[in-house]
Amino acid sequence: MFGRDPILPVDILLNNTGSDDQQHNTEDEVTRWVASHSDVLKMAFRQAGERLALEASARKARYDKFTKEHPLSLGTRVYLKSHPPGRHKIADEWGQVIYTVTARPGDGATYKIKQADGTGISKTVHRREIRPCPMITPAKSTNRPARRRPHVSAPSSSSDDAPSTGSESDEDPNHSEPADDVWNDSLTSDRRRRSTRRPEESTPTFIELQRASSP
Incomplete structure (x- = not known):
């Protein structure tokens, strides 16, 4: 053994x-x-x-071969990637706290960051754990001259037309009267036409037709 x-x-x-x-x-x-x-x-x-x-x-x-370097300069404001515990499928990928790049040790991919307000401790993180914070700049206002629309004059009335009165000029050409008013006006005009009809033009009654047909 x-x-x-x-x-x-x-x-x-x-x-x-x-x-x-x-x-x-x-x-x-x-x-x-x-x-x-x-x-x-x-x-x-x-x-x-x-x-x-x-x-x-x-x-x-x-x-x-397929990677492009995106170095960050000192003083750049960045977001830090968040790693919440547990289930975080719809959680925010980046935190809401803004950090500032304070140093870059060597020429590697690590950076030292600290909170932008100066609080907290300095952290050393990899480049893939931070992303630049976009700076919102106010848009420049450009005073462009107002575009003038071509003036279209209304068509003038011909000399053969009768001069319009003031009441007609105030009326809206697109205005339509209600249906009840139109019906009442038609009945009134029909009654006036019957009242002004001549006697010889009046329609014979049924009794007059019987007398005319009897021997």
Whole structure:
């Protein structure tokens, strides 16, 4: 077991634990095995690290190929991305507190920000965790001259037409009288026409027709 013969309790009772030379040889073998095993592990870790660095550099090259850098200057007002706990499907992606970029350590993608009002502590965040705060500028008013519409004159009346009275000029040409008034006017005109009819033009009655047809 473990590269050497086990020492049983009965061997201790019989004082049969082996000679000192045998124990020394066993210790040398264990030391050599531990050293060789350590060297193998170190070589494995070194090769794994080299392979990971090679793959990481390839991924970085592919990522940088389609990525554009958008650096932020000092003093830029930014929003910080919010990470609310729990379910936040319809929650705001960015917080409402406005921060200011105070420093950029090195040429990396990390920035130091602090609240715009000066309160709170300074934070070190990644570039993807912040976005610029849009500055609302008042729109410039342009005084454009008013566009004049062409004047259209009303058509003049011909000389053959009769002069219109003041009452007719005040009336709206698009005004229509109610239906009841039109009906009453038609009845009145019909009655006047019957009253002014001549006797010879009057319609004979039924009795007069019977007398005329009898022998």
